[in-house]
Amino acid sequence: MKRILLKLSGESLQGEQGYGICPVRLTQYAEQIKAVAGKGIEISIVIGGGNIFRGLSGVGKGFDRVKGDQMGMLATVINSLGLQSALESVGQKSKVLTSINMSPVGEIYQAAKAIELMQAGVVVIIAGGTGNPFFTTDTASALRGVEIGADVLLKGTRVDGIYTADPEKEPTATKFSTISFTEVIEKRLKVMDLTAFTMCMENHLPIMVFDMDTYGNLEKITGGEEIGTIVK
Ligand SMILES: Nc1ncnc2c1ncn2[C@@H]1O[C@H](COP(=O)(O)OP(=O)(O)O)[C@@H](O)[C@H]1O
Numbered sequence: 252m253k254r255i256l257l258k259l260s261g262e263s264l265q266g267e268q269g270y271g272i273c274p275v276r277l278t279q280y281a282e283q284i285k286a287v288a289g290k291g292i293e294i295s296i297v298i299g300g301g302n303i304f305r306g307l308s309g310v311g312k313g314f315d316r317v318k319g320d321q322m323g324m325l326a327t328v329i330n331s332l333g334l335q336s337a338l339e340s341v342g343q344k345s346k347v348l349t350s351i352n353m354s355p356v357g358e359i360y361q362a363a364k365a366i367e368l369m370q371a372g373v374v375v376i377i378a379g380g381t382g383n384p385f386f387t388t389d390t391a392s393a394l395r396g397v398e399i400g401a402d403v404l405l406k407g408t409r410v411d412g413i414y415t416a417d418p419e420k421e422p423t424a425t426k427f428s429t430i431s432f433t434e435v436i437e438k439r440l441k442v443m444d445l446t447a448f449t450m451c452m453e454n455h456l457p458i459m460v461f462d463m464d465t466y467g468n469l470e471k472i473t474g475g476e477e478i479g480t481i482v483k
């Protein structure tokens with residue numbers, strides 16, 4: 252692994268406090284990212300917004316879908332700024348690039364800019380999802396991962412891989428160590444949305460799903476330890 256696209260869950264940012272952004276969790280993420288960047292691995296990060304707002308869940312409460320999705324995308328910007336601040340606190344250089352124009356919050360995203368920064372040892376945080384409603388940050392990760400020429404999309408989440416069924420609802424579900432894109436799609440395994448899986452499959456970008464909330468796991472997985480599920 253020389254260049255990675257790391258997807259972080261917005262919901263996981265809530266940490267133990269159960270709402271908003273937990274500073275402890277943010278620092279744990281920042282320390283692990285710094286450790287991996289210190290090994291010379293180029294890192295771009297896409298972070299979700301589920302701890303603050305999800306467009307689809309707003310619809311049931313009377314929000315317009317497009318407005319709700321825009322709120323969700325702005326939520327990812329809030330999380331991205333929080334992560335950048337945490338990275339700076341631990342002494343890791345980082346920069347936020349945004350999918351929609353919102354200077355001076357961040358410079359507009361361009362793949363070439365992201366690559367240039369990564370090559371200079373700067374961790375890039377790509378905020379604002381794809382910039383379009385009806386998408387998710389999983390799809391944004393797939394898209395940006397392909398654009399920046401990542402070797403792998405690392406999906407850091409709160410489960411330790413892909414299971415035969417949602418392990419949070421089905422305790423008897425068993426974990427795959429490796430699975431093909433076609434199998435994930437045919438079995439409709441829901442750890443990522445189909446748009447994201449399809450984009451990775453068509454562009455030959457392997458995915459690794461792993462538990463990001465266990466400290467040290469990011470270093471393990473980037474060091475080649477088989478701790479999650481590989482989709483290829
Ligand atoms: N087959 C499956 N294997 C693993 N996780 C699954 C599966 N189906 C659904 N999930 C769920 O997907 C979630 C991981 O996706 P993630 O994007 O991090 O969550 P969220 O969108 O809620 O922030 C897990 O919390 C898990 O409950």
Ligand SMILES: O=c1ccn([C@@H]2O[C@H](COP(=O)(O)OP(=O)(O)O)[C@@H](O)[C@H]2O)c(=O)[nH]1
Nearest residue numbers: 261299300301305306320323380381387388
């Ligand atoms: O390209 C994108 C990415 C995200 N979103 C919105 O932003 C919200 C937060 O992102 P996501 O649910 O993917 O975050 P996560 O589940 O990873 O916390 C989504 O619900 C969508 O409403 C969007 O409209 N377009």
